[in-house]
Amino acid sequence: MATADIHITEETHHDGHEHDHDHGSNFWTTYIFSTDHKMIAKQFLITGIFWALLGGTLSVIFRLQLGFPEAELGWLRPFLGDWITSQGKIDPEFYLALVTMHGTIMVFFVLTAGLSGTFSNFLIPLQIGARDMASGFMNMLSYWFFFVSSIIMLTSLFIETGPASGGWVIYPPLSALPQAISGSGLGMTMWLVSMALFIISTLLGGINYITTIINLRTKGMSFSKLPLTIWGFFFTAIVGLLSFPVLFSAVLLLIFDRSFGTSFYLSDIYINGEALPNQGGSPILFQHLFWFLGHPEVYIVILPAFGITSEIISTNSRKPIFGYKAMVGSLLFISLLSFVVWAHHMFVTGMNPFLGSVFMILTLIIAVPSAVKVFNYLTTLWKGNIRFTPAMLFSMGLVSFFISGGITGIFLGSAAIDIQLHDTYFVVAHFHLVMGSASFFGMVAGVYHWYPKMFGRMMDAKLGYIHFWLSFIGIYLVFFPMHYIGIAGYPRRYYSFTNFDALNSFTDLNMLVSIAAILTLSAQFIFIFNFFHSMWRGRRAPANPWESNTLEWTTPINPGHGNWPGEIPTVYRWPYDYSKPGAEKDFIPQHIPFSETLESNFEQENELIKLEGTDSKAIVIDGK
């Protein structure tokens, strides 16, 4: 027995040893096929930024059509070729492709891979005190699956029949039949292949994140001492692990319907008077499978942003986060509820009204943990010694979007009102605020906050402020008017409204929205400039620029392979000891033992000193 134990310790030691040194690194192993979590995080971030720009540009192109239906768009021909008709208009089918690709890119490639991929990879090992992810190889694989999936999705934009055009929700039969729309041909096939690879990438990443958080925490880093960022990533990974396989099933059956002639989703379809051979399928089945992923997906998008902003708001308010346990509890509760509300996307599919009210009640319950989060954000800010860094402004922007977008969720969650509002611009406004803009702001906040750790330099704060105000005002100008347009009954995904007498008003409002969209997109170039310029020309970052408590700031300014040159610090306290009464400074990092802060300890913390000891092996156990 004893021999076995020694054997195991030898093995772990060997692992640690390997990570301590940069062994024979060249350009390829350092920047391309890197297994280092920090480099993989940067790869995800840069790819995510590329996708965000592309997705944003697509949205501006279709906003041009909606805001200026009479405009001559011939000048876009060099970029879009024959997708601009000879009259200088956007081809109606291409309009649908634009909407579809904008949704797909933003939801999956930017806010799932770009957000979780970047910050889970970057922060999990650094904040829990680990040398790297549980499996660096799997982590690398996760990025490269994502990369190949990106290449396929990008290529589909340039094929002759156009990319997938059935909406990002790819409902069959529209997405299953090439006869329905040209995008459902090769474009849809590429969409499906790309998404299958994307799912593999997400699962590889998710398995790694969960394993790392559970198994590789440093001494003393009990679950109750984890920063909220890690809690956010943890629940995100679990939700992803449970819901993405279901999307895989849905996609698999759709692939069989499209390419092998099965009839899972198809039945009784006539094209030009001729019946298709497919009999016995159910398109509603697809919607059930899709939304079983699709709804958790919106939490996969927002939970990491919640984690990031909790950390940033607490740090920059110089106050402990209000209700740490309530914050963790609400994350957990939201994650659980996310799996039992999917049918609120399907109120108008003719479902049993009783079933509809069950889903309605479950949906409305989500307002409770969401309100807990908002309350805790506001109470953390309340009477805080607020430092308005760009990251802080973006975090507060998230709270604002989450409130204004969340309230409309209550309307949409009610089955009766949803019948009127379903598939209108009201829905578009709702989810762009609460999920799109909010998690986008969380992501940008994270970049501003952890940029010094990523690149060893500071981003320019003044440009950050300009970026914030233009984005914040721009986003509200885009999405607030959409509520009115939606209540007036304007359906989403329509190419043009001027052809219908009933929908011939609001052209001025649509124009305003489009101008604001262009403004918002332009503002992002300030960020891009700031991001790349600061990488080489930015002010050199101090070790702990935001005077933050978490472990990543105890590493060298440019952490190498293995993160900490010596031993990994031991953790003694929770990460939110800001402005503790009696303390010398207004922050006490997690690795400072209670024995060094006698002036600010509470009584129960003095008790814990006994457990600390001088031996480096001793830790503080989370006392009951």
Add this chain to the structure above:
Amino acid sequence: MTSDIKIVDDAKKQLSMHPKKFGLWLFIVTVVMIFASLTSAYIVRQAEGNWFVFELPWQMWATSGIIVLSSVSMHWAYISAKRDNLESIKIAISITTILAVLFLVGQVYIWGLLVDENVFLVGNPSGSFLYILSGLHGLHIVSGVIFLLIVLNSTFKYKTHSKNLVQIEMCTTYWHFLGGLWIYLFIFLLLNH
């Protein structure tokens, strides 16, 4: 002093698990979700009517028996590894691999029988589902066979023994899971076909 160290050890043991084994369990969770969603799709679709009913070939009992036997031999391999019985690990893993391949051959043979019964992949979803479920499970069995071959290779190099159990433990877990998954699918199909 000593008591401090004890506390450390206790705390660590409670919380951590071998990362690779843990990762395998998480992978199993994703596979469970795939099949849970497919079987619930099956039930939802069946409830809508227009469902072609056919008899499952009795040979399915045989392939199910084979996979149960392979689980038994896999467990024999694991116990042998634990007791450092190097020769019987080789035999047991070889038997498991052969049974696994036999299972796959049997499944493909059953597809042929279904075609004779006029149950096709293309047609009523009741047949399509059967092909998808058994085919997807078969793909996982293929991944299991690859894993078995890796373990087989290391047993022939005498690398699998009581002090190096991680690989064979993971393989055993995965193989039992795949067996259990087929038994679940088989019972599910018996009850709902």
